[in-house]
Amino acid sequence: MGKKAAMQKSKQWNVKGAMRLTSVFHFLQSCGSGCLVPFLTLYFRHLGLTATMTGIIMASKHLLTLVWRPVSSILARQYDKRRTVIVGSLLSSALVVLILLLFPSAGTKAESGRCNASQPSADFTDGSDFTTLESMIIPSQSNVTVYSVNHTTVIMEQPDDLNSTYTPTLVNSSSNWSRRAIRYLRELKEQQEESLHTEFLGSLKAMDAQHQMFFLVLIVIGLWEFMAAPLEWTADDGLYEYLDFVDATDRHKGVTVWKPLGTAVGNGVVGILVTSLYCRTGTVAEFYSYTAFMILTVPTAALLPLYIRKRDRPTSGGFKALQLVHRNSQALLCAITVVLTGIASSAVSDFLLWHMQDHNATEIHMGISLALAHLSQAGFPLYAGHLAGFLKYHGWLLVLAVIALSIQCLYYSFLWDPWSIIPAQILAGFSTGALWWSVAAQCEDIATPGTEETLIRLFEGLPLELGSGLGSLMAGFVMQKFGIKILFQGISVILAVWSITLAALKWKIPRQRRINYSRLLTADTGEISESESDQEKDWLETAMEDDNQKNNWTIAKS
Structure with a gap:
């Protein structure tokens, strides 16, 4: 009986098995997201929505995520419903998004050069002066x-x-x-x-068909995001607590690499499927692929290692993280940079595929280019440490990330054919990859025990989603009025100016060192001084200096 209990206990706390299962979960879930999320704005264009309408819809999506994702994560932990939330999020999001396929296209711009033989209107308008009078005299x-x-x-x-x-x-x-x-x-x-x-x-x-479509899509996307937003953070929280209980939180970072890899696979798979089946199914393969991957993820979600503590945990971690960021000048610069890069990244992700489509790119071009960007981000940590050592300080990687993103946006404005985008996508490792590597390093610099994961969540939630929402909103209006080239070039100029400003501020503001372990043993984390001189001069260093001076005096005396 005792042997059986020991076997069950060892199976329950199988850390390696838990990491494998969680990696599969995040890989499949990221594959599903990669199949649909990057192509959503392209589908909105197919439905006949303008750039401004698309920007408003995507901004609403980001702002809903900003509010609902942390709230849902806290509620799932408080009421011990993490597994229910994860499985429910997978199934409901997989089904709700299919509602978009019920909407007919209201667009007036046909995609020429693709499946012309299947368009019945070709015979009707061949050689004719065709004018539609519906908008003038016919009610919608x-x-x-x-x-x-x-x-x-x-x-x-x-x-x-x-x-x-x-x-x-x-x-x-x-x-x-x-x-x-x-x-x-x-x-x-x-x-x-x-x-x-x-x-x-x-x-x-009473509205015209285009505005009717806009409000219907806005409602469906809001409902879909409400279902999908709790998924990732709830699963990560459960795994982190599981690893924290067995003192293996250092392995939590090993899961993150599977997210960009899964997204890259999803991009490539859906690009090939849609291009191959376009004349038969159109773009529905993107939606059905997303639904299929979400359903395939359910069995792994049902077996995820989610440890629930017997006692209540403090809920003030977010406020402590905000205080740590507010007290550190380097962290504030990092937060501002994340907001600006969020603005730029959302504008690119919303309208880059529109730009590629205008240059006769098909879904296979788009899928491969997006996959290359994610693979470049996944590979950046392999040489990030050597690069940070060469720059003498990881904070300079933040400046490098802003410069690389500025170059990317400038390059996007001069695309000339579908495959010309590849060099810019490979550069994503030095933009997005370097950004988040530097953010993680900055969080380690200022973190106190128990706040490391909360700090990273803070940067992923507040600055990033806020910047993404503002970026989508502004990008839609700018593109509608000035065009996509002006949009990308304007973003490039803003990032270039900020990179110079950021470098000057980082040069001027002194870097605060990590808090010494001896100080952590003698003082509470809330009583730590903000002054760098106080952090450098603790009792242990003072004692060592006094001892060295005493030894030198003894040697000189002898």
Whole structure:
């Protein structure tokens, strides 16, 4: 009996097995995210949404994540519902996102050069002067469409039953039948506008199709993000507490490398699938791939090692982390840099694929280029230590990251063909990769016992999501008014100016050293002085200096 209990206990605290299972979980989950999230804004363009509308939707997504992700993580821990939240988040997000496939495209720009033979409108407009009159005389709710082809009016009345067929009626534009048809349609529009005031959601029905699509997509994306946001932090918290109980928190960093690798695989797989099946399925493969990976992740989520403490943990870690950042000038510079890079990164992720599509790029070009960026980020830690040693201080990697991102944005504005983006994507290791490596090192510099993970979460949550929300919002308006080249070039200039400012401030502001262990033994963490001189001169160093002086005096005397 005792042997059996010992075997169960050793199986329960199998750290290596827990790390393997968690790595598989994050790999599959990141594969699913890589299949869909980078291509969302491209799908919004397919639906007919403008750049401003797309920016508002993505900004709402980031701001919802900023608020809901930490709150949901705390609630899941407090009520001991982490596994329920993880599994529920996987399944609900996988199903909710499919609602977007129910929306018809409201776009007016067809993708030329792809599957032309399958477009039925080609025969109808071949060699004709085609003008759509729907926006001028037809209400958006009407099932009647009027076209003008070679001075001939085409009236197409679509039946209520989508399975039935209909035949377009051709009449001469100068005939009485045409005048009667136009008069009838105008009267129909007036009647429908009057009835809208008494109907539910009448204000939404009164909008044109594009604005209707915008609000519907905004609602669905908000619901989807509400379901998906708690997933990653809740799983990470459970694993960290599990490793903390067995004193193996140093292994927690080994899981992070699987996230960019999984995202890269998802980018590549969906790029190949969509390009191969585009003429048959369009872009639905992105959504179904995401759903499939989320469902495949459920079995690993059900077996995740989630240790729940018997006693309540203090919930003031976030406030302590904020105080540590506020008291350290180098950490404040790091936080400001994360906000600015979040603005730039969100603008790039939202509209880079639009720019590539304008240069005749297909999903396979986009998927491979995105995968290269994530692989470059995953490989940066292999040589980050040597690079930081060469620069004499890891904080200079932060300056390097801003410079690299500025060069990337400038390069994006001069794309000339789909494959020309590859050099800029390889540079992502020196931009995004160097940024987060430097952030992690800065957190280690200022962290007190028990706040290391909270500090990293603070940078990932508040500055990054806040900057991403502002970036998406501003990028949508700038692109709508000035174009994508001006957008990327403007971001590049802002980052270049900040890199110079950041280098000057880092040169001027002295770096605060880590708190000595002897000081931690004799003082409470809340009583630590902010002064660098107090941190350098503790009782142990003073005693050692006195001892050295005494020995020197003895030698001189002899």
